[in-house]
Amino acid sequence: MAPIAAPPENNELIQMLQAAVQDEHAAIIQYLRHAYLMGEGELACEIEGIAREEMRHFWILSRWIVDLGGQPVTQRGFTDLAGTTAPERMQRNVAAEDRAITMYQDYLTRIQNPDLRADIVHILADEMRHHDDFVHFVDVATRELQAEAATTVEGDAAAAAGETLLPADQEALSWGVSHEYAALLQYLVHSFLTKDKDEEISSQLMTQAINEMQHLGWFGEELGGQGLEIPLDHHPLTLPSGPAAMLAADVQLEHETAAMYAQFIEQITDPGAKGVIDDARGQELYHENLFKRLLKRLPPEAAAKFAQATTSRVWTVGSLKQKS
Ligand SMILES: [Fe+2]
Ligand SMILES: [Fe+2]
Ligand SMILES: [Fe+2]
Numbered sequence: 001m002a003p004i005a006a007p008p009e010n011n012e013l014i015q016m017l018q019a020a021v022q023d024e025h026a027a028i029i030q031y032l033r034h035a036y037l038m039g040e041g042e043l044a045c046e047i048e049g050i051a052r053e054e055m056r057h058f059w060i061l062s063r064w065i066v067d068l069g070g071q072p073v074t075q076r077g078f079t080d081l082a083g084t085t086a087p088e089r090m091q092r093n094v095a096a097e098d099r100a101i102t103m104y105q106d107y108l109t110r111i112q113n114p115d116l117r118a119d120i121v122h123i124l125a126d127e128m129r130h131h132d133d134f135v136h137f138v139d140v141a142t143r144e145l146q147a148e149a150a151t152t153v154e155g156d157a158a159a160a161a162g163e164t165l166l167p168a169d170q171e172a173l174s175w176g177v178s179h180e181y182a183a184l185l186q187y188l189v190h191s192f193l194t195k196d197k198d199e200e201i202s203s204q205l206m207t208q209a210i211n212e213m214q215h216l217g218w219f220g221e222e223l224g225g226q227g228l229e230i231p232l233d234h235h236p237l238t239l240p241s242g243p244a245a246m247l248a249a250d251v252q253l254e255h256e257t258a259a260m261y262a263q264f265i266e267q268i269t270d271p272g273a274k275g276v277i278d279d280a281r282g283q284e285l286y287h288e289n290l291f292k293r294l295l296k297r298l299p300p301e302a303a304a305k306f307a308q309a310t311t312s313r314v315w316t317v318g319s320l321k322q323k324s
């Protein structure tokens with residue numbers, strides 16, 4: 001992206017908001033990781049719901065950074081990976097919410113702009129609710145852990161051991177997680193950067209970012225359900241200037257992703273992994289088509305420049321192995 005020159009009087013405020021955005025990013029990933037390690041269930045769903053709210057905070061604060069003339073940030077702040085059991089992890093989330101509450105309370109003593117204050121008051125109220133939710137989740141997770149231990153004592157240890165994924169299946173799911181993470185971030189950033197230019201494009205990008213978060217969830221649960229770690233890094237982002245260039249990059253990303261998933265489907269054996277990758281592939285093809293349609297909403301000269309957006313750069317499983 002082209003560097004943006006912020007008025008110097010906004011610098012301190014921009015830095016504060018950039019720090020907050022990095023923490024919101026960390027919260028999204030920390031909570032999603034915890035949900036996936038839990039597998040399917042009511043508690044995991046509730047935690048994913050909180051991660052989606054953190055995503056909204058990320059969006060709101062990033063918008064402010066851009067409005068104030070600053071650069072959006074995609075780096076992630078401190079992500080707490082500690083905790084070997086679900087109750088321990090929930091306790092870590094209580095601490096993360098405590099840190100957020102302290103930060104936003106401090107910001108409210110330093111920020112004058114009434115509109116920004118209103119947004120921070122709204123975010124702070126969410127963080128307080130999250131804090132109480134996680135306190136409650138510590139109890140719920142503790143009870144679930146005790147119930148699970150009782151069942152295992154009754155002789156179900158063999159079932160608890162589960163099956164393991166073959167390396168090729170693990171590789172496909174891990175690639176997918178890093179890729180969905182990149183798509184999620186890329187669309188979020190494109191969404192708040194296009195907000196002033198085209199409301200429909202911006203809101204569609206936000207909706208599809210949430211859809212990519214779902215894919216991340218499908219893959220993450222497949223890995224987490226078998227006790228495997230979820231990658232916490234994302235593939236590179238493409239963040240060009242202007243809605244046409246952004247949509248062209250998004251079309252390209254979808255095209256490449258669908259092609260890669262098609263290759264994985266040929267090679268992997270686990271039916272669960274195959275099923276979720278195939279489902280995601282279908283939705284990526286829909287996204288590719290949707291982004292092409294959105295490109296057509298833009299002035300013809302802007303869209304024409306990117307009409308041939310889907311070019312030949314397509315990954316292969318072979319080239320991926322060479323790289324690693
Ligand atoms: Fe938040
Ligand atoms: Fe929160
Ligand atoms: Fe996806």
Ligand SMILES: [Fe+2]
Nearest residue numbers: 254283284287
């Ligand atoms: Fe997609």
